[in-house]
Amino acid sequence: MAHPGLLVIPLLISLGLPGLHSERCQVNGDQKPLEIRLLQLMIGSFNATATPNPSILIALRLAREHNRTIERALAEKLKEDAVKRVNTGADFSSGLVALYVMALQASCEDPRHVSALNTTIDLVQLLEEKYHQELVNIDNHQQPLTNYYQLGLDILALCLQNVIANVSVVLDTTCASLKYGHGKVFSVDTAAVVVLGLTCVKKTGTLTSEEIVAIKETLRSLVRKILRGKKSDGVIGNIYSTGLAMQALFVSGYYYTPSQWNCTQTLEAVLNAIPQGAFDNPPMAASQVTPSLGGRTYLEVKGLDCANDTDNLPIISPPTPPPVSNVSQINVSLTVVDGVTNTFNYSIYLTMPEGCLFLDVLNKAQSLEPAKFSFTVKDTLYGPYLVSINGLAAVNNEAYWQLKNGNIPLNQGIGSYKPANGAKLVAIFTSLPSGG
Ligand code: B12
Numbered sequence: 001m002a003h004p005g006l007l008v009i010p011l012l013i014s015l016g017l018p019g020l021h022s023e024r025c026q027v028n029g030d031q032k033p034l035e036i037r038l039l040q041l042m043i044g045s046f047n048a049t050a051t052p053n054p055s056i057l058i059a060l061r062l063a064r065e066h067n068r069t070i071e072r073a074l075a076e077k078l079k080e081d082a083v084k085r086v087n088t089g090a091d092f093s094s095g096l097v098a099l100y101v102m103a104l105q106a107s108c109e110d111p112r113h114v115s116a117l118n119t120t121i122d123l124v125q126l127l128e129e130k131y132h133q134e135l136v137n138i139d140n141h142q143q144p145l146t147n148y149y150q151l152g153l154d155i156l157a158l159c160l161q162n163v164i165a166n167v168s169v170v171l172d173t174t175c176a177s178l179k180y181g182h183g184k185v186f187s188v189d190t191a192a193v194v195v196l197g198l199t200c201v202k203k204t205g206t207l208t209s210e211e212i213v214a215i216k217e218t219l220r221s222l223v224r225k226i227l228r229g230k231k232s233d234g235v236i237g238n239i240y241s242t243g244l245a246m247q248a249l250f251v252s253g254y255y256y257t258p259s260q261w262n263c264t265q266t267l268e269a270v271l272n273a274i275p276q277g278a279f280d281n282p283p284m285a286a287s288q289v290t291p292s293l294g295g296r297t298y299l300e301v302k303g304l305d306c307a308n309d310t311d312n313l314p315i316i317s318p319p320t321p322p323p324v325s326n327v328s329q330i331n332v333s334l335t336v337v338d339g340v341t342n343t344f345n346y347s348i349y350l351t352m353p354e355g356c357l358f359l360d361v362l363n364k365a366q367s368l369e370p371a372k373f374s375f376t377v378k379d380t381l382y383g384p385y386l387v388s389i390n391g392l393a394a395v396n397n398e399a400y401w402q403l404k405n406g407n408i409p410l411n412q413g414i415g416s417y418k419p420a421n422g423a424k425l426v427a428i429f430t431s432l433p434s435g436g
Contacts (some may be wrong), residue, residue: 014404024250025263026295027271034274035293036065038286040316043067052077054096054103059287061106061304062296067313069427075107080116082123094130094148096381097273098157101127102298105160112161113333122400124161127154131165138169143397148179152193159200160302167201171214172196173221178433180225183402183409188229188237189288191222192244196298223248223255234265238411239273242266243289247297267293281416282383327353330421334365336373336389339428344390345354346373354421358414359384359404361425383415392429400432 027035042056057074060066082100085092101111101123111123131154134144144151151170168214180190201207202215226245229237234235236245251262270289279286291297335347344374348365365373376393377384386401387394395399403410403417403425410417419425 001160020118023253023258023261023263023312024295025267026268026366027293031267031271033354034271035063035290036313037274038279038290038293039063039065039313041280041318042286042290043070043313044317046070046074047245048073048077052081052378053284053287054062054078055284055287055381057103057399058106058298058301061103061288061306062291062298062300063294063313064310065313066168066309066311067315068309068311075109076106076116077101079109079114082114083119083121083356084115086121086126087117087119092126092130093146093150094127094134095146095153097123097127097130098153098383100383101157102153103159103402105157106301106304116213120362124158124163127158127161127163127276128163130154131158131343135166135169144169145396147176147397149187149190149193152190152195152197155197156193156200156298157195159204160299162204164201164204164206164258167198167215170198171218176225178220178221181429181433183400184433186225186229186237188226188245189242191226192241192248193298195219195226195248195252200289200299212286216283219252219256227256227260230261230266234262234267234269236266239270239278240288240411246270246292250295250297251299254304282381284381284383285416315413325354330423332361332419332421332423332425334361334425336427337429338392339402339430344393346390348373352419355418358419358425359411361419362386362414377414383413386414389427389429397432399429399431401427403427 010284039060042060045053045056052074057071057078057418060071060074078100082088082097104111104114104123112125114121114123131151134146134151137143137145148170155167155170160429180187182190182196197220198215202212204221207215220337225237225415226248229241231247234242236242236249245292246263246266249256250265269436270293279289329351330353331349331351332349333349335345337345348369350364352361352364359377362375366375375386375387378387379385388401389401403414405419406424406426
């Protein structure tokens with residue numbers, strides 16, 4: 001007679017209960033060129049003189065195809081840049097350090113001994129210190145120095161280095177809607193990186209049974225919220241959070257049933273967006289989506305076999321578009337409003353070349369009416385971030401310049417969004433609920 005336990009497995013499967021499936025789809029042979037297009041775009045974005053992007057190196061390392069020369073050059077650049085930041089005290093937020101640690105680990109380099117410019121630094125220790133500062137800030141001000149997305153990255157990177165961080169701040173589900181907010185909406189991206197971080201921690205086997213229960217409860221709740229963000233076409237959150245959501249769902253099959261998520265449908269939604277150029281600019285967007293196209297997750301940064309990499313991803317420069325003699329013109333309006341204290345409200349109507357960026361519109365307005373409109377930007381991994389307008393500047397975790405077309409918030413920034421004819425571009429100074 002069959003062992004009673006053996007009967008339970010088919011029964012659970014037929015009931016569609018969670019726990020017994022691992023939903024991991026990935027591109028097939030026909031779809032592969034779409035993934036390669038994004039890998040090549042990231043390879044082509046490498047610039048020896050620009051600030052290196054660790055998220056791109058992570059994505060390239062997690063892929064099955066490689067360009068060893070560019071990956072090595074990028075790893076060297078990151079080491080140099082990390083040492084420079086530490087030596088000069090330049091900006092180095094906890095999440096950014098976490099990305100550097102993961103990028104070097106994925107390149108089979110030791111982030112505890114990063115040598116460049118005749119100096120050796122320990123990036124893992126630095127990350128521990130940065131994470132500690134985040135926790136102190138939460139204690140003192142009820143919010144991290146940065147945001148919960150970066151706390152998720154910190155926990156993940158430390159765990160992949162066998163350092164178990166204190167994760168109680170992400171287990172505490174009070175104010176979950178604030179912690180996982182992107183502005184006023186739920187951030188699938190944030191929930192996804194926290195799921196990856198906690199999954200790593202859960203696997204270490206060093207936890208008490210109470211801690212395991214608390215982590216499992218948090219994972220269950222986050223997975224439910226991620227799945228609640230699923231649209232009818234398979235997109236989860238928006239197209240830019242979908243890749244991270246896929247990674248989170250790849251590792252948490254225990255918490256949902258097969259009927260709750262159709263991996264192939266989500267993969268197709270992402271693939272459909274690639275030819276439309278959705279991930280072309282900035283390459284950061286490509287870096288967050290490609291791991292899941294290959295069925296990979298950030299957890300696999302640990303244990304990559306660098307010695308056996310293939311070297312089969314040539315640099316292909318994108319075809320230069322033919323010069324257009326008659327660019328059509330579009331009409332757009334730009335309105336900027338201080339939506340917090342209503343100190344100003346300014347509008348301008350502009351004629352712009354078709355295909356221009358939101359940033360071009362801001363530049364033109366500033367050059368035409370410098371006394372009435374001026375702005376500043378900051379360079380980030382995601383491209384130019386609009387920091388201030390007419391001297392009114394974003395305050396971390398308190399207020400920011402939100403971008404809209406009419407009433408609809410944009411899901412891209414000023415360096416990527418291309419307004420269509422008739423666009424009503426809006427930048428509105430908006431307060432953040434708390435915790436970013
Ligand atoms: C936290 C966060 C915010 C916070 C940032 C402040 C804070 N409290 O830290 C707030 C809520 C203010 C914010 C605003 C916006 N965000 Co945001 N944000 C994020 C999130 C969840 C994490 C960023 C992070 O810490 N990264 C890790 C660190 C190590 O990298 P970093 O480069 O140093 O991070 C900085 C930049 O990313 C910058 N930043 C945050 N959002 C954006 C968006 C753009 C376009 C740029 C250029 C920079 C930028 O703030 C970070 C902290 O300083 C990401 C999710 C993701 N998948 O990356 C979305 C994300 C980057 N944001 C996004 C968007 C669309 C916006 C907005 C344009 C929304 C809007 N309609 O106004 C605005 C930016 C407007 C502007 N003024 O330029 C998209 C970008 C998609 C794309 N292809 O361009 C993402 C991917 C979310 C998503 N899935 O839609 N964001």
